[in-house]
Amino acid sequence: MKNYEKLLEVIQVExxxxxGQTETEALKGITFDVFSGEFLGIMGASGxxxxxxxxxxxxxxxxxxxxxxxxxxxxSSFKSAQxxxxxxxxxxxxxxxxxxxxxxxxxxxxxxxLAIHGxxxxxxxxxxxxxxxxxxxLDVLQKFPSQLSGGQKQRVAAARALxxxxxxxxxxxxxxxxxxxxxxxxxxxxxxxxxxxDTTVLMVTHDANAASFCSRILFIQDGVLFHExxxxxxxxxxxxxxxxxxxxxxxxxxxxxxxx
Ligand SMILES: Nc1ncnc2c1ncn2[C@@H]1O[C@H](COP(=O)(O)OP(=O)(O)OP(=O)(O)O)[C@@H](O)[C@H]1O
Numbered sequence: 001m002k003n004y005e006k007l008l009e010v011i012q013v014e015x016x017x018x019x020g021q022t023e024t025e026a027l028k029g030i031t032f033d034v035f036s037g038e039f040l041g042i043m044g045a046s047g048x049x050x051x052x053x054x055x056x057x058x059x060x061x062x063x064x065x066x067x068x069x070x071x072x073x074x075x076s077s078f079k080s081a082q083x084x085x086x087x088x089x090x091x092x093x094x095x096x097x098x099x100x101x102x103x104x105x106x107x108x109x110x111x112x113x114l115a116i117h118g119x120x121x122x123x124x125x126x127x128x129x130x131x132x133x134x135x136x137x138l139d140v141l142q143k144f145p146s147q148l149s150g151g152q153k154q155r156v157a158a159a160r161a162l163x164x165x166x167x168x169x170x171x172x173x174x175x176x177x178x179x180x181x182x183x184x185x186x187x188x189x190x191x192x193x194x195x196x197x198d199t200t201v202l203m204v205t206h207d208a209n210a211a212s213f214c215s216r217i218l219f220i221q222d223g224v225l226f227h228e229x230x231x232x233x234x235x236x237x238x239x240x241x242x243x244x245x246x247x248x249x250x251x252x253x254x255x256x257x258x259x260x
Contacts, residue, residue, distance in 0.1 A: 113163060114163060172203075175187065
């Protein structure tokens with residue numbers, strides 16, 4: 001059994017966009033912890049605030065109120081060098097639409113975050129090889145994004161998000177642009193990396209299949225926490241967890257569909 005430590009604390013976070021008639025309260029005071037080594041899912045209907053939450057954690061948005069602490073330190077207190085370190089090596093970000101750079105090879109895309117942060121790239125050769133092996137992209141490293149399948153593109157993007165050894169991988173709908181087979185393949189690989197390397201993952205998803213790989217799921221409704229569910233240990237099967245996820249989604253208004 002893993003020894004979980006508190007890695008991230010989200011404390012009463014509120015986020016309001018716009019003012020007056022255009023004002024939208026995307027997050028209305030949300031509180032939860034993320035423990036080191038866990039695979040945490042965030043689910044909720046469209047517009048419930050999931051991406052806003054991830055953007056606040058990634059410092060792409062600033063909460064209107066509340067705090068986010070990484071290992072006890074308020075991320076809003078970071079000055080530019082700390083902020084750059086946080087964005088460059090404490091968090092990794094995996095987007096729905098891959099966001100690879102077309103005129104760089106897969107390998108160059110993966111190493112880009114290190115180049116941006118002025119790291120000695122050679123020292124990461126071992127990490128690159130290890131990730132490429134884990135994500136099954138060793139034979140496409142010299143190819144350009146246009147020469148890759150959607151599944152390969154997302155696995156390259158995952159390697160890029162993980163190359164700097166982040167404390168936490170933030171994944172925003174990582175299977176959203178993939179077919180069922182590639183989605184399952186990506187989730188299996190992320191799940192293995194999560195358990196073997198103890199990489200903490202925080203993943204927003206609409207997809208109950210993808211969510212069934214998580215160890216815990218937070219359900220958000222209208223900017224607040226609606227429900228929390230944990231995969232039973234030891235040994236709840238993925239299919240049993242999947243069925244329980246579907247039943248919560250149904251309460252949230254998702255009907256019998258596996259996608260909200
Ligand atoms: N930049 C923005 N300016 C104004 N309103 C915004 C902005 N971004 C999001 N919103 C609003 O905030 C609310 C939450 O949006 P958010 O994108 O966080 O939801 P979500 O749960 O990720 O949705 P989806 O599943 O559709 O991606 C929505 O009402 C949305 O219209």
